[in-house]
Amino acid sequence: MINSIKIAFRNTLRNKRRTLLSVLAIAIGGFASLLIGSFVASVNHGIQTGVARSSGHLHIHKKGYFDFGAGTVDQYDIENYKEIIDKIEENDTLSSHINVITPTLTIGGIAGNYTKNSSQTFVGVGVVANEQLKMQSWDGYGINMPTDSSLKAYHGGALIGKGLAKNLNLCEALSIDGCKEKKEALNSNPVDEDIADFSIDEPKSDRTTISLLAASAKGAPNIVRLPVEKVWEQTNKEMDDRFIAMPLEKAQMLVYGNDTKKVNTINVQLKSPDDIDSVADRLEAFFDANGLALEVIKLNVFNPQIDKILGMFSVIFAFVSIVIGLIAIFTVSNTMTMSIMERFNEIGTLRAMGLRRSGVRTYFLLEGMIIGLFGATLGVALALLITSVINSIGLWWTPPNVSAPTQLVFNLMDNPELIVGIWVFLVLISVLSSILPAIRASKMPIVDALRHN
Numbered sequence: 001m002i003n004s005i006k007i008a009f010r011n012t013l014r015n016k017r018r019t020l021l022s023v024l025a026i027a028i029g030g031f032a033s034l035l036i037g038s039f040v041a042s043v044n045h046g047i048q049t050g051v052a053r054s055s056g057h058l059h060i061h062k063k064g065y066f067d068f069g070a071g072t073v074d075q076y077d078i079e080n081y082k083e084i085i086d087k088i089e090e091n092d093t094l095s096s097h098i099n100v101i102t103p104t105l106t107i108g109g110i111a112g113n114y115t116k117n118s119s120q121t122f123v124g125v126g127v128v129a130n131e132q133l134k135m136q137s138w139d140g141y142g143i144n145m146p147t148d149s150s151l152k153a154y155h156g157g158a159l160i161g162k163g164l165a166k167n168l169n170l171c172e173a174l175s176i177d178g179c180k181e182k183k184e185a186l187n188s189n190p191v192d193e194d195i196a197d198f199s200i201d202e203p204k205s206d207r208t209t210i211s212l213l214a215a216s217a218k219g220a221p222n223i224v225r226l227p228v229e230k231v232w233e234q235t236n237k238e239m240d241d242r243f244i245a246m247p248l249e250k251a252q253m254l255v256y257g258n259d260t261k262k263v264n265t266i267n268v269q270l271k272s273p274d275d276i277d278s279v280a281d282r283l284e285a286f287f288d289a290n291g292l293a294l295e296v297i298k299l300n301v302f303n304p305q306i307d308k309i310l311g312m313f314s315v316i317f318a319f320v321s322i323v324i325g326l327i328a329i330f331t332v333s334n335t336m337t338m339s340i341m342e343r344f345n346e347i348g349t350l351r352a353m354g355l356r357r358s359g360v361r362t363y364f365l366l367e368g369m370i371i372g373l374f375g376a377t378l379g380v381a382l383a384l385l386i387t388s389v390i391n392s393i394g395l396w397w398t399p400p401n402v403s404a405p406t407q408l409v410f411n412l413m414d415n416p417e418l419i420v421g422i423w424v425f426l427v428l429i430s431v432l433s434s435i436l437p438a439i440r441a442s443k444m445p446i447v448d449a450l451r452h453n
Contacts, residue, residue, distance in 0.1 A: 008366035029324035030379020056267035102131035109214030116169035126251025157229035163241030332433035357442035364438035372430025
């Protein structure tokens with residue numbers, strides 16, 4: 001076999017130009033596949049980092065909330081959430097994998113800026129600021145995504161979406177760049193007099209404030225007034241036009257008043273994204289063992305957009321890989337065919353000397369494999385070099401579902417499965433491309449091969 005490999009290697013060097021073109025075609029194809037594959041991985045990491053920072057990797061709900069809780073108040077909320085969090089943190093097998101565990105309360109209602117006669121429906125979330133700030137620094141994939149500064153120097157007011165600030169005519173008050181307020185005469189969301197009456201008795205403040213009206217757990221309307229601190233722009237425009245973040249205590253006061261305070265979600269952010277499935281299973285077992293009617297929702301379930309985006313990029317990657325494979329097949333097949341046409345006499349001589357047909361096939365298959373080995377290895381080397389250069393340059397882009405620009409990072413070295421997979425794929429394609437030419441060469445009649453001129 002070693003002698004066969006040596007002979008096959010020498011044969012590939014007979015026509016150096018043709019062999020070089022074949023090797024370069026495979027190398028460029030491998031480079032393109034690895035670049036796109038690592039880009040897909042970068043998109044995946046960017047999206048999951050954005051979601052993990054804002055919502056965590058797992059959501060703990062009362063059973064039924066995920067399916068029916070959006071249209072109800074209080075029915076699917078968690079009452080003893082502090083005790084549950086304490087029990088989880090005391091469990092070593094769970095707490096060792098958890099970075100942050102924090103409660104949130106999602107509410108909806110009407111936000112009003114009565115000084116500008118403006119109102120808008122809102123979707124609000126009550127948060128524990130210092131825990132949310134810790135979540136914002138998570139970088140489990142090492143992509144160096146900038147941390148959102150909205151919660152830094154937070155004093156317990158309202159953080160609102162840029163779109164909502166426009167709708168409430170708060171652009172000037174908050175000094176928002178590129179934000180234009182609506183003229184009062186053209187305001188399509190004037191404050192209803194009945195709603196405005198709720199805020200008459202509210203104490204006035206020198207700070208810019210908004211009033212939030214929502215239905216309490218008992219069904220009666222409730223209102224709180226919050227100072228507006230800054231804008232927290234959201235990735236989705238529909239959400240940005242209605243988003244408000246506030247301290248958890250304020251959200252609970254709006255919904256429950258002086259009654260028992262509850263939450264509807266416990267967000268769990270893990271130290272490593274690789275632990276999502278295992279920690280989810282352990283939490284489910286923990287709840288069953290303690291008789292808690294709770295369920296765990298994973299990241300790609302409470303945010304299904306992740307799978308859709310990744311599915312799109314995966315289809316693109318698969319399509320490009322197929323095209324590259326076809327190019328490699330035609331290139332290597334053409335190289336082998338031309339090599340056979342130039343070596344009719346040699347093939348006839350070898351067959352006359354007693355070389356079997358399987359031996360002829362082996363020679364040409366080895367030549368195809370050698371071309372594939374060199375091309376695939378060169379492609380991997382080019383991909384590693386180019387991605388390292390791009391990473392060092394520091395290009396920036398905004399991944400899907402992420403509001404702030406982040407550095408474009410191709411984590412090719414962190415994806416050995418991708419490198420090995422593409423390398424093996426190209427070598428196999430090269431060998432498979434040599435099969436038909438090798439079979440034709442082995443079936444050539446010895447007499448015809450010897451007398452061929």
